[in-house]
Amino acid sequence: MKFMGYRRPDGTVGIRNHVLIMATVGCAAEVVKKASEGLNGVVSFVGQNGCGENGENLRRTNEILTGLAANPNIYGVVAVGLGCEVNSMDSFLALLREKTSKPVEPVIIQEEGGNLFAVAKVSRIAQRMVLEASCCKREPCDLSELILGVECGGSDATSGLAANPVMGLVCDRLIAQGGTAMFSETLEMIGAEDILVSRAKDPKVGARILEFIRCREEEQLAAGGDIRKSQPSPGNQDGGITTLEEKSLGCIHKGGHTPIMDMVAYAERPSCKGLVLMDTPTFDLISTTAKIAAGCQLVVFTTGRGSTLANPVAPVVKVTANHETYQRMEDNIDLDLSAVLSDSCTLEQQANVTWNDLVEILEGRFTKSEVQKIGFCDVAISRACDYA
Numbered sequence: 001m002k003f004m005g006y007r008r009p010d011g012t013v014g015i016r017n018h019v020l021i022m023a024t025v026g027c028a029a030e031v032v033k034k035a036s037e038g039l040n041g042v043v044s045f046v047g048q049n050g051c052g053e054n055g056e057n058l059r060r061t062n063e064i065l066t067g068l069a070a071n072p073n074i075y076g077v078v079a080v081g082l083g084c085e086v087n088s089m090d091s092f093l094a095l096l097r098e099k100t101s102k103p104v105e106p107v108i109i110q111e112e113g114g115n116l117f118a119v120a121k122v123s124r125i126a127q128r129m130v131l132e133a134s135c136c137k138r139e140p141c142d143l144s145e146l147i148l149g150v151e152c153g154g155s156d157a158t159s160g161l162a163a164n165p166v167m168g169l170v171c172d173r174l175i176a177q178g179g180t181a182m183f184s185e186t187l188e189m190i191g192a193e194d195i196l197v198s199r200a201k202d203p204k205v206g207a208r209i210l211e212f213i214r215c216r217e218e219e220q221l222a223a224g225g226d227i228r229k230s231q232p233s234p235g236n237q238d239g240g241i242t243t244l245e246e247k248s249l250g251c252i253h254k255g256g257h258t259p260i261m262d263m264v265a266y267a268e269r270p271s272c273k274g275l276v277l278m279d280t281p282t283f284d285l286i287s288t289t290a291k292i293a294a295g296c297q298l299v300v301f302t303t304g305r306g307s308t309l310a311n312p313v314a315p316v317v318k319v320t321a322n323h324e325t326y327q328r329m330e331d332n333i334d335l336d337l338s339a340v341l342s343d344s345c346t347l348e349q350q351a352n353v354t355w356n357d358l359v360e361i362l363e364g365r366f367t368k369s370e371v372q373k374i375g376f377c378d379v380a381i382s383r384a385c386d387y388a
Contacts (some may be wrong), residue, residue: 001141001142001143001211002140002141002142003015003140003141003142003143003146003359003362003363004074004140004362004363004364005138005139005324005362006128006136006137006138006139006148007139007141008072008076009101010100010101010102011100011167012072012145013072013145013146014071014072014073014074014075014200014296015072015073015146015297015314015315015362015363015364016073016297016299016313016314016315017041017073017075017134017136018041018042018043018073018074018075018133019041019042019043019074019076019077019126019129019130019133019313020042020043020044020052020068020069020074020076020077020078020312020313021035021036021042021043021077021078021080021122021126021262022044022045022047022065022068022069022077022078022079022080023046023047023050023080023081024047024049024050024079024080024081024087024089024092024160024295025047025049025051025081025082025085025086025087026047026048026049026050026051026052026081026087027050027082027085027109028047028081028082028118028328029048030111030115031042031047031049031080031115031118031119031122032044032047032108032122033046033082033116034119034120035078035119035126035387036120036121036126036303037081038310039126039127039130040122040128040130040329041130041199042126043134043312043313043376043377043378043380044312045312045377045378046377047065047162047379048110049061049065049087049381050065050081050085050086050087051085051086051087051303052105052146053086053087053232054143054384055070056384057383057384058086058087058380059132059341059345059384060266060267060383060384061087061381062087062092062204062290063094063266063267063293064267064293064294064379064381065100065293066092066095066096066291067099067267067269067291067292067293067295068293068296068313068379069088069096069097069099069100069104069290070096070100070102070233070295071293071295071296071297071313071314072295072297072378073291073313073314074102074295074313075102075103075132075133075136075206075319075385076102076103076104076105076132076133077102077104077105077127078104078105078106078107078122078125078126079092079093079096079104079105079107079108079146079311080104080106080109080118080122081106081107081108081109081113082110082286083108083110083186083271084109084110085111085169086358088310088326089106089108093106096100097139098374102321103129103132105125105129107121107122107125109235120139126343128278130138135380138363138364142177142178143174143177143178143179144177144178144179145176145179146179146180146297146298146362147179147180147181147182147270147294147295147296147297148171148174148180148181148182148183148296148297148299148300148344149183149288149291149292149296149298149299149314150167150171150178150181150182150183150255150299150300150301150302151184151185151195151284151287151288151291151299151300151301151316152164152250152251152254152301152302152303153284153301153303153309153353154284154303154304154305154306154309155250155251155302155303155304155305155321156304156310156323157234157304157320158304158307158320158323158338158341159250159251159302159303159304159321160246160249160250160251160253161250161321161340161341162296162321162337162338162340162341162350163254163302163303163304163319163320163337164250164251164252164254164351165253165254165319165347166319166337166340166347166351166354167253167254167256167300167302167319168254168255168256168257169252169256169347169348169351170256170259170300170351170354170358171254171255171256171275172254172256172257172357173351175256175258175274176273177274178273179273180270180272180274180275180276181255181256181274181275181276182270182272182275182276182277182278182291182294182296183252183255183278184277184279184280184287184291185251185256185280185281185282185283185287185291185322186212186213186216186279186280186281187216187217187220187281187282188251188279188280188282189209189213189226189246189247189248189251190213190217190227190245190247190248191243191246191251192245192248192249192251192252193209193210193213195249195252195261196209196252196277196381197209197210199257199259199260200259200260201259201260201261201262205260205261206262208262209260209263209277210265211278212263213227213320214288216279216281217272222267225286231354235309252338254302255275255277256275256303258274258275258277259274259275260273260274260276260277261273261275262275262276262277263276263278263279264276264277264278264294265278265279265281266278266279266280266290267286267290267293267294268294268383269294269295270294270295278291280382281382282306283382284301284309285309285378285380286310286380286381286382287377287378288316289311289378289380289381290382291315292311292314296314296360297314297362298314298315298317299311299315299316299317300316300319300358300363301316301317301318301319302318302319302320302321303319303320303325304321304325305324305325306320306325306328306329306332307333308329308369309369309376309378310367310369310370310376310378311376311378311379314377315361315366315367315369316367316369316371317334317335317357317361318332318333318334318367318368318369318371319334319335319336319354320333320335320338321332321336321337321338321340321341322335322338323336323338323342324345326338331368331372332368332369334367335354335357335366336359337350337354339347360386367368370375
C-alpha cells in the first residue's frame with residue numbers, strides 16, 4: 001500500500017515538511033523561541049540541556065537532539081548555540097551529520113554579538129529554508145517505510161479493553177505491509193514479561209527484554225522507590241485499574257500480536273522492521289520524545305483519562321475509548337473509539353476506521369494539536385542510568 005509522503009535525500013520518508021530551529025544548549029532557548037515566532041513552516045521546542053552534563057548524560061542529550069533533527073519529518077535545521085557550552089557546536093554538528101545529510105546551518109550567539117543579532121540571523125536562515133522546503137512535493141511512498149510509535153498514558157479500564165487492542169490490530173496491519181511499530185515504557189512490562197518473552201523472535205531478544213526490565217526496576221529501588229508499590233498511579237486507579245500487572249497486560253495490547261523482533265535502547269533507531277520494543281522510563285513525555293528521536297514519523301497515544309501531549313517534530317494522534325473523556329476533552333483528542341464498548345462496533349471494524357484516519361494524517365490532515373500549537377513543544381530527555 002502507498003501513501004503520499006516526502007522523500008528525503010537520504011532515502012527516508014517524512015509525513016511532514018518542517019524546518020526545525022533548535023537550541024543545542026539551554027542558554028540559546030530564548031533566542032530559538034523568539035526567532036520561531038511569526039514564521040510559518042517552522043517548529044521548535046524549549047531545550048534545557050547541553051551544558052553542565054557528564055559524558056553519559058551529554059551523550060544522551062545529543063542522542064535525542066540529533067535524532068529529532070534527523071527525523072524524516074524535518075526538511076532542514078537551524079542549530080543555535082551560545083558558544084562556550086560543553087555541547088560545542090562543532091561536536092554536535094559532527095554527530096548530526098553522521099545521521100543525516102539534510103540542510104543544517106549553525107548560529108553561535110556569542111559570534112553574532114548577542115541575542116538581537118542572533119534572532120535576526122536565525123529568522124533569515126529559517127525563512128530561506130522554509131521557502132526551499134515549500135518546493136518539496138509529496139510522492140507515492142510505501143508503508144514499509146513508516147515507523148509508527150504507540151504510546152499510552154492517563155490510562156483507565158477502557159484503554160486495555162478497547163483502545164489498546166484496536167491499536168494492536170492497526171500495528172499488525174502495518175507490520176503485514178512491511179512497516180515498523182514500536183512501544184516502550186519498560187516498567188509497564190512488569191507482570192507481562194512471560195507473554196513478551198514468548199513472543200520474542202529468538203532467545204536473545206527474550207533475554208534482552210528481561211534484562212532491560214530488571215535494570216529499570218533496580219534503578220527505581222536504588223533511587224528509593226518501588227514500582228510495585230507506586231503503580232498503578234492514582235489516576236489509573238480512579239479509572240478502574242487495580243494492579244500493576246493489570247496495567248501492564250492492558251498496555252502490551254497496543255503492540256498487537258506479531259513476533260517481537262528486537263528491544264532497543266533508549267532513543268535507538270531500530271535496525272529491523274516489525275514490532276520493536278524500546279527501553280524508556282515510565283513517563284509519556286520522555287517515551288514519546290525518544291521514539292520520535294528514533295525515527296517515528298507518527299505516534300498514536302491512547303488515553304482513558306485524557307492527555308494534551310504533543311510534539312513539534314511528529315504528529316501525536318490522541319485516541320480514547322472512553323466516550324465521556326472524548327466529550328470532555330474533544331479539543332485535544334482526535335479519535336473516539338468508544339463504539340467498541342457500546343456493542344455497535346467490533347475491534348476489527350474500529351481498527352478499519354482508525355487505519356483510514358491515520359492514512360489521512362500521514363498524507364497531511366492535521367491533528368488537533370497541530371492546529372492549536374498549544375503544548376506543541378513537548379520534549380523531555382531522560383537522565384542516564386548506570387546500565388545505559
